[in-house]
Amino acid sequence: MDREYTIIGTRMTRTDSLAKVTGRASFTADLKLPRMLCAKVLRSPHPHAKILNIDTSKALRLPGVRAVVTAADAHGVKWGVFRYTQDHPMIAVDRVRYVGEDVAGVAAVDEETAMEALDLIQVDYEPLPAVFDPEEAMKEGAPLIHEEYPNNVNIHVHIEVGKVDEAFARAHLVREDTFHAPGEAYSTLEPYAVVASYANGYLDLWVPNAGPHVRAKALSNLLKMPLNKVRVRRINVGGHFGSRSEVSPGDLVTSLLAIKSGCPVKLVLTREENATCTRQVHDIKATIKTGVNKDGTITAKEFRVVYDGGAYSSTGPIATSIPYYVYEEAYRFPNVRYDGYRVITNKGIRGMYGCHGRAFLGGNEMQLDMIARELGMDPMEIRIKNGLKVGEETATKSVIISGGLEEPIRLAAAKANWAERRAGLKEGEGIGMGCVAVMCGFPMGFRSGSACYVKLNDDGQATIVTGICDTGMGNESMAIQIASEVLGIPVEDINLVNADTEATNLDPGAYSQAASFVGGNAVKRACEEAKRQILSFAAAKMNHPVEDLDLKDRTVVSKTDPLKKMPMRWIVREAFFQGKPIAATGAYMPKIDFQREWVKNPYGQMAGTYSFGCSVAQVTVDRETGQIRVPYFVAAHDCGNPINTMAVEGQMEGSVLQAGVAVLAEETRWSQGWLLNPDLLEYKVPLACDMPEIEPVIVRSNDPEGPFGAKEGGLTTRMNAYSAVVCAAHNALGVPLNEFPLTPDRVLKALNAAKSGGES
Amino acid sequence: MIASKFEFRSPKDVEEAVRLYREFEGEAVYLSGGTDLVPRMKLGLEKPKVVIDLKRIASLTTVEDQGDWIRIGALARIFDLKQNDIVRGEFPALEASLEGTSCESLQMRGTIGGNLLQNSRCLFYNQSEFWRRSKGFCLKMGGESCNAVPGAKTCFANYCSDNATALCTLSAEIELSGPDGTRRVNLEGLYSNKAERPFEIQPGEILTAIFLPKMRSVGGYEKLRVRGAIDYPLLGVAFSFVDGTGKLAVGAVGPRPYVVEIKQPFRDTVGEAVETVLKQVKPVGNTVLDPDYRKQMIPVLAGRLVNKVMEGAK
Numbered sequence A: 001m002d003r004e005y006t007i008i009g010t011r012m013t014r015t016d017s018l019a020k021v022t023g024r025a026s027f028t029a030d031l032k033l034p035r036m037l038c039a040k041v042l043r044s045p046h047p048h049a050k051i052l053n054i055d056t057s058k059a060l061r062l063p064g065v066r067a068v069v070t071a072a073d074a075h076g077v078k079w080g081v082f083r084y085t086q087d088h089p090m091i092a093v094d095r096v097r098y099v100g101e102d103v104a105g106v107a108a109v110d111e112e113t114a115m116e117a118l119d120l121i122q123v124d125y126e127p128l129p130a131v132f133d134p135e136e137a138m139k140e141g142a143p144l145i146h147e148e149y150p151n152n153v154n155i156h157v158h159i160e161v162g163k164v165d166e167a168f169a170r171a172h173l174v175r176e177d178t179f180h181a182p183g184e185a186y187s188t189l190e191p192y193a194v195v196a197s198y199a200n201g202y203l204d205l206w207v208p209n210a211g212p213h214v215r216a217k218a219l220s221n222l223l224k225m226p227l228n229k230v231r232v233r234r235i236n237v238g239g240h241f242g243s244r245s246e247v248s249p250g251d252l253v254t255s256l257l258a259i260k261s262g263c264p265v266k267l268v269l270t271r272e273e274n275a276t277c278t279r280q281v282h283d284i285k286a287t288i289k290t291g292v293n294k295d296g297t298i299t300a301k302e303f304r305v306v307y308d309g310g311a312y313s314s315t316g317p318i319a320t321s322i323p324y325y326v327y328e329e330a331y332r333f334p335n336v337r338y339d340g341y342r343v344i345t346n347k348g349i350r351g352m353y354g355c356h357g358r359a360f361l362g363g364n365e366m367q368l369d370m371i372a373r374e375l376g377m378d379p380m381e382i383r384i385k386n387g388l389k390v391g392e393e394t395a396t397k398s399v400i401i402s403g404g405l406e407e408p409i410r411l412a413a414a415k416a417n418w419a420e421r422r423a424g425l426k427e428g429e430g431i432g433m434g435c436v437a438v439m440c441g442f443p444m445g446f447r448s449g450s451a452c453y454v455k456l457n458d459d460g461q462a463t464i465v466t467g468i469c470d471t472g473m474g475n476e477s478m479a480i481q482i483a484s485e486v487l488g489i490p491v492e493d494i495n496l497v498n499a500d501t502e503a504t505n506l507d508p509g510a511y512s513q514a515a516s517f518v519g520g521n522a523v524k525r526a527c528e529e530a531k532r533q534i535l536s537f538a539a540a541k542m543n544h545p546v547e548d549l550d551l552k553d554r555t556v557v558s559k560t561d562p563l564k565k566m567p568m569r570w571i572v573r574e575a576f577f578q579g580k581p582i583a584a585t586g587a588y589m590p591k592i593d594f595q596r597e598w599v600k601n602p603y604g605q606m607a608g609t610y611s612f613g614c615s616v617a618q619v620t621v622d623r624e625t626g627q628i629r630v631p632y633f634v635a636a637h638d639c640g641n642p643i644n645t646m647a648v649e650g651q652m653e654g655s656v657l658q659a660g661v662a663v664l665a666e667e668t669r670w671s672q673g674w675l676l677n678p679d680l681l682e683y684k685v686p687l688a689c690d691m692p693e694i695e696p697v698i699v700r701s702n703d704p705e706g707p708f709g710a711k712e713g714g715l716t717t718r719m720n721a722y723s724a725v726v727c728a729a730h731n732a733l734g735v736p737l738n739e740f741p742l743t744p745d746r747v748l749k750a751l752n753a754a755k756s757g758g759e760s
Numbered sequence B: 001m002i003a004s005k006f007e008f009r010s011p012k013d014v015e016e017a018v019r020l021y022r023e024f025e026g027e028a029v030y031l032s033g034g035t036d037l038v039p040r041m042k043l044g045l046e047k048p049k050v051v052i053d054l055k056r057i058a059s060l061t062t063v064e065d066q067g068d069w070i071r072i073g074a075l076a077r078i079f080d081l082k083q084n085d086i087v088r089g090e091f092p093a094l095e096a097s098l099e100g101t102s103c104e105s106l107q108m109r110g111t112i113g114g115n116l117l118q119n120s121r122c123l124f125y126n127q128s129e130f131w132r133r134s135k136g137f138c139l140k141m142g143g144e145s146c147n148a149v150p151g152a153k154t155c156f157a158n159y160c161s162d163n164a165t166a167l168c169t170l171s172a173e174i175e176l177s178g179p180d181g182t183r184r185v186n187l188e189g190l191y192s193n194k195a196e197r198p199f200e201i202q203p204g205e206i207l208t209a210i211f212l213p214k215m216r217s218v219g220g221y222e223k224l225r226v227r228g229a230i231d232y233p234l235l236g237v238a239f240s241f242v243d244g245t246g247k248l249a250v251g252a253v254g255p256r257p258y259v260v261e262i263k264q265p266f267r268d269t270v271g272e273a274v275e276t277v278l279k280q281v282k283p284v285g286n287t288v289l290d291p292d293y294r295k296q297m298i299p300v301l302a303g304r305l306v307n308k309v310m311e312g313a314k
């Protein structure tokens, strides 16, 4: 069979893999610059307190200390993704709101001296009453953590579509359930680190980030520096999952120390600091009410979701919305009311997560199974019935342009032998299905688009310059592969300059699933323009019609006459001769409704396209111990078209771990404002031995907008693997499981509760 | 980073090690595999001035058949021991607990002696200096009361050695050499029953060997943990059956393993034995699963284990 593409869709070894698996790739903490100092941060020991006074004089007198910074050195600018959420000074000014909050920074000649200096900074605190539970925090009389948020409600997202109450009144069956899941940790293998260097009015930064342009903009605001003077440089990133999206307090502290000391400064957080002082994942409690017709058609949905937001806003409105959106993007809701409350508490800062919304998504899907059971329907049937199809709109008015939910469900079910497997289950076994659909990109104003430059070098090789950022998922390799396909040169002929705000142009970054769909599109367009230039020179030089020419194996070839060809580098050199070197720009702006806003106007086209996915998990449950195992897992993901099949499968497999198996074990544990498991021993990331046999199924919907039909590489699995496992557990046990993660103690509790309540 | 600077010494025999200890009395610690000690030093729970490495003392690493007794050198590595023919042949409960200890890469460093002498653990204690200082010191750190059970005047840290639990069912004895000479005691005599300082051991004493009566046993070990490897036990239950008598031990739910002898037929007596243990244990919320659940699992795991072992013995 003739392949449609040369390299797109192959199982190519990612261009970054060799350096990473041989330990030769450097990360921020590996960087060494001449005269570099070591930074340490003094942190709040109180969950909530007034700062009465900070005295740094003794620390400054310690030999070896080169700079100490406090909020007095900052510029009084607060961080927040939106104007209405700017509440985080990044270095505490007169109040601390969580244990671990940044209070002062020290730069010294070595780590020991910096640590000693921290002990010499005298901070006088007046402890204030604190609140840790979001429902408590919302009550009248609870300690107010920010003056501007009455009842500590930071964000309220209200969505209302159709006639919800009427629809419930008419529904054949209505169910209401509440699900709760504590927060999670991102558990990036790379602890957070920052290197900052300041010279000649320019600040250079190396920091794990998911979008250098957005990061530089945030820092230029915080530092009151012109944007062109803040340069975020490319560096390998050891994991992200949402945790590296936003500017972090360490960025500001390290930058100020570099500016003040005149030396490069490096801050490397400990594992504990990485868990408590960079962002964490929201604790979520979701009350879900669903009304259906006799035939299982969902007629009404109502949600009340409370998010524990920690001490500051961060991505507040986005985090308060995403779990709902990835659900309405999968299913048809003619009438729906969503109330999401993000509540401030005296706990660490929280952000977006690749698997954000475990209680919400797992809860919805488990409830759907309960309904299906009451109606005598197969869980697959009820999902297909309610799944969105191409051409339909989501409840909040986004049109689906490719895919749809049915195909991933059918393919996952076929791979898993759904019907036979279900029929053949033994005592203590269960099987479950979870679905979701995910936006590729979302409204970020003019930063929603991406631009790429490409130049052809005199040896016929190419340099592509793009803002695309790779936090570990293979985005760099993806960009190179796209360029290779279009330009007809092997990947080793392509130099990539990326994620460096000085050299590259705007790009939305490695979140919101925009890298392939938006950034990849820009790379493709730039390379296509370069190709047009090459072919038009070649047509003249070869005296051959341009329509019949193509690029292949570093050669300009005729599509019809195999003898007609010329090395590409001859053409490139010819172009230099004529003073018109091959250089091109390409850009892509997704078709989004920019009037859409997270709180004020949550309606309109949210993203350029949507990926759909379905996971199927099989579990075994030990009814005496409550222990659950996941021996088998199928993940079907509609990535549009895989650019690198192996990379997409890798993302899906990682997602099965991070969501699917994690829902048995991962949770942050707290004692008031203190995180009890800020490590990788007592925070239970599943291990290799806990992993199931995984069958990844790639679904191809060939998106009309995406580059080579591509959408995104695996996020639906990351957001529905939870659901598949909790639904399978519910299938095995036949009792509601409202508390996640499904640790054995919770499972036994649910079994006992059902026994005494006599209900299922 | 280890915040406190220390000197490192590598004596070649036990006498020299003890002499070094006395030279730096109060400021020295012994090091075997370091898999318990080094994490403690990183957290600032231990700030020795001198670290005395025992790994160079060759005589401490061997396993010997001494006729009536099997002598296991305290420095034998968990990984080597679980593959040792004598262990596999005679002491299945120990083989199973060794296999269940952390994970293979740690088993390759960790020693059996270090395993027995690992400090007790608590989510409120095994934390960084910043964490502990900001929360306020607990009993085990020299504070006024417990942080896991606020206000309590007892320490509830758990002693989490998998292998101590198994060794107790095998009537193990241990040999200690210190400034005052060498002594041999029952393994059960090692424990103080006080979680904040779990061992009855004199300053400077080195655990040199573990002795097991050479009698073929049947037995096993059941471990409760969240993940399939690495995790410390949240509960460990061991059972060995030697020469007509059974011994059941329950670990990781208090400052020591709880050991009960049981007579045949076990079907009737195991419940009673478990009751004896249940009366003594008070798990609290200082590790990752619910304390009531951990307690509930004692009869479940014990019942299963005894059945499994006796089925296998038929």
Ligand SMILES: Cc1cc2nc3c(=O)[nH]c(=O)nc-3n(C[C@H](O)[C@H](O)[C@H](O)COP(=O)(O)OP(=O)(O)OC[C@H]3O[C@@H](n4cnc5c(N)ncnc54)[C@H](O)[C@@H]3O)c2cc1C
Pocket (backbone or CB within 6 Å): A681, B029, B030, B031, B032, B033, B034, B035, B036, B037, B038, B039, B054, B074, B075, B078, B100, B101, B102, B103, B106, B109, B110, B111, B112, B113, B114, B115, B116, B117, B118, B119, B160, B161, B162, B163, B205, B206, B207, B208, B230, B231, B232, B233
């Ligand atoms: C991630 C992780 C998971 C773990 N999981 C488990 C588990 O599942 N089960 C389990 O039982 N353990 C577990 N451990 C603890 C530890 O790895 C093992 O107990 C190991 O066997 C300890 O042996 P070691 O030689 O490394 O001890 P070391 O750290 O060298 O020593 C432990 C203590 O004993 C003292 N000491 C050591 N040898 C002697 C001696 N001969 N005489 C006198 N004092 C001595 C040391 O001073 C120190 O206080 C885990 C550890 C880690 C880091």
